[in-house]
Amino acid sequence: MDGARTAAPVVVIGAGPVGQTAALLLARWGVRVLVLEQLPARDPVGSRSICQQRDVLDIWAAVGAHAIADEGLAWTTARTYHRERELFSWRFAGPGTLPPCVNLSQTRTEEILDERVAANPLIEVRRGREVTGLAQDVDGVTVRCRTGETYRASYVVACSGARPGIRGALGVRFPGESFDDRFLIVDLRADLPGWEHERRFYFDPPWNPGRQVLIHPCPGSRYRIDWQVPPGFSLADERADGGLDRRIRQVIGNRPYQTDWSSVYRFHSRVAERMRTGRVLLAGDAAHLFAPFGARGLNSGVADAENAAWKIAFVLRGWAPPALLESYHAERHAAALENLEVTAATMRFLVPRTGAERARRRTVLERAAADPAAAGDIDSGRFAEPFWYTASPLTTPEPTRPPTGRPARGALMPAAPGVIVPDAPLRVPGRLGVTRLRRLLRDGFTLLLASGGFAPAADVPLNVLNASDLDPSGELASAIGLRPGEGWLIRPDAHLAAILPGPAPDAVTAALRTALGSTGPTG
Numbered sequence: 001m002d003g004a005r006t007a008a009p010v011v012v013i014g015a016g017p018v019g020q021t022a023a024l025l026l027a028r029w030g031v032r033v034l035v036l037e038q039l040p041a042r043d044p045v046g047s048r049s050i051c052q053q054r055d056v057l058d059i060w061a062a063v064g065a066h067a068i069a070d071e072g073l074a075w076t077t078a079r080t081y082h083r084e085r086e087l088f089s090w091r092f093a094g095p096g097t098l099p100p101c102v103n104l105s106q107t108r109t110e111e112i113l114d115e116r117v118a119a120n121p122l123i124e125v126r127r128g129r130e131v132t133g134l135a136q137d138v139d140g141v142t143v144r145c146r147t148g149e150t151y152r153a154s155y156v157v158a159c160s161g162a163r164p165g166i167r168g169a170l171g172v173r174f175p176g177e178s179f180d181d182r183f184l185i186v187d188l189r190a191d192l193p194g195w196e197h198e199r200r201f202y203f204d205p206p207w208n209p210g211r212q213v214l215i216h217p218c219p220g221s222r223y224r225i226d227w228q229v230p231p232g233f234s235l236a237d238e239r240a241d242g243g244l245d246r247r248i249r250q251v252i253g254n255r256p257y258q259t260d261w262s263s264v265y266r267f268h269s270r271v272a273e274r275m276r277t278g279r280v281l282l283a284g285d286a287a288h289l290f291a292p293f294g295a296r297g298l299n300s301g302v303a304d305a306e307n308a309a310w311k312i313a314f315v316l317r318g319w320a321p322p323a324l325l326e327s328y329h330a331e332r333h334a335a336a337l338e339n340l341e342v343t344a345a346t347m348r349f350l351v352p353r354t355g356a357e358r359a360r361r362r363t364v365l366e367r368a369a370a371d372p373a374a375a376g377d378i379d380s381g382r383f384a385e386p387f388w389y390t391a392s393p394l395t396t397p398e399p400t401r402p403p404t405g406r407p408a409r410g411a412l413m414p415a416a417p418g419v420i421v422p423d424a425p426l427r428v429p430g431r432l433g434v435t436r437l438r439r440l441l442r443d444g445f446t447l448l449l450a451s452g453g454f455a456p457a458a459d460v461p462l463n464v465l466n467a468s469d470l471d472p473s474g475e476l477a478s479a480i481g482l483r484p485g486e487g488w489l490i491r492p493d494a495h496l497a498a499i500l501p502g503p504a505p506d507a508v509t510a511a512l513r514t515a516l517g518s519t520g521p522t523g
Helices: 017-028 054-062 066-070 106-116 165-170 235-240 243-252 297-316 324-348 355-370 370-378 475-480 505-515
Strands: 010-013 031-036 052-054 077-082 085-091 101-103 123-127 131-136 141-145 150-153 155-158 176-178 182-190 198-203 212-216 221-231 257-265 268-271 280-282 446-448 460-466 487-490 496-500
Touching: 010 017, 010 150, 017 054, 017 123, 017 155, 017 243, 031 150, 052 150, 052 297, 052 324, 054 324, 066 101, 077 324, 077 355, 085 324, 085 355, 085 370, 106 221, 123 150, 131 165, 131 460, 141 155, 155 297, 165 176, 165 280, 182 243, 221 243, 221 475, 235 243, 235 257, 243 257, 268 324, 355 370, 446 505, 487 505, 496 505
Parallel strands: 010 031, 010 155, 031 123, 077 198, 155 280, 446 460
Antiparallel strands: 052 101, 077 085, 131 141, 141 150, 176 268, 182 221, 182 257, 198 212, 212 221, 446 487, 487 496
């Protein structure tokens, strides 16, 4: 074609859950979006990414995708075994009206998000468009497709998966490692009483000696089972000689079952050197790949999408300077590196590569069998959690509220600048029924005051809330850790930009300018 079409202010490359989320959140800010997807149609096969964390469910609820939380299976307990002996279990903790985690197949998640995308007039999806090139200039980005079509946009969010094309076009390296170990995944349907709401992890069970097995419940009496298998494992041979049936029956016994899908995969641990290159932001698997123990892939990718969306929208609407976009790399690259560190430690325990690592794992497991206090040294994957922007250039530190580091498994982090605000139920005067605090935090910045109130001048969306008006009983302030006299400046992604012990208008204005990239227009 001659010349480039003016597509939309933002082009999103990739229509998986991360790309769908980015498009929906941009549209929520009133930004038109064109989504370019390589595949001509969805391939509804396999469970793939199934664990959706509470804060991700909250993001999807903000774009009307409540059905993901409603349809997903809420599991509450994680049990860990050595051979056939249970070593310990833990339960999710923390306030909120959303479940701490649900399991739902990626196929169904994509269907629900597709429904929201189709209902939004600001989003256009074009399938069968493989992006083959990007060219940037001072005014925007030209996106070239294999079809010969070219499009112009102000910004691009690349959610194109692990394929190297987009990173290659940007000259972005993707350092890391790939693991040789193979894992077999099977989706099956069976009636397994007592297993419906529990994740089970087995180290060295008799029916997979020397390796691991992970079992996750899913809706509709479905289960996903992952086996670590030998390097030379062949799924075709396993099916042909009845080995797959024997393997499944070693887990579930003689109960009837039906297999829906099976596959073999390997893990990768990689993080892009840059997540922002000019007007192009990398998100999801295009920016990072992690071992799946802990469910940090998709959950982190959705957080990428939210971070990118509000910042691009604020720049496009003139509420913040273009320099705000550099904080996308600063924040989400740090999040990716933390996830890489956590999952790498897990893989060293699950798949030890040296004699010292193997000896340590054996010692830890044997000691935990005799001493429950030693269970804390067992690493079967720390579950996904929001990253804390405590070191972000957008965060205003507060000496009386320093970050304390990651709490014990399942516990909540005390409030500190950069930490995400806990969700909590509340009753809002003038509205019917019980709602959630987070529902009030997605329409711009929020100034949450412990008591009293004032409205500082601002040229950006700034909603002022009074905790004592929202909940006169004081239970809300107690649940989230809001102290008397404090004011919390909360970002559009529900992270604390600042905690102000004495929230004077000048202090709020200064914290807001910092949260917009130091020079953002605040009035």
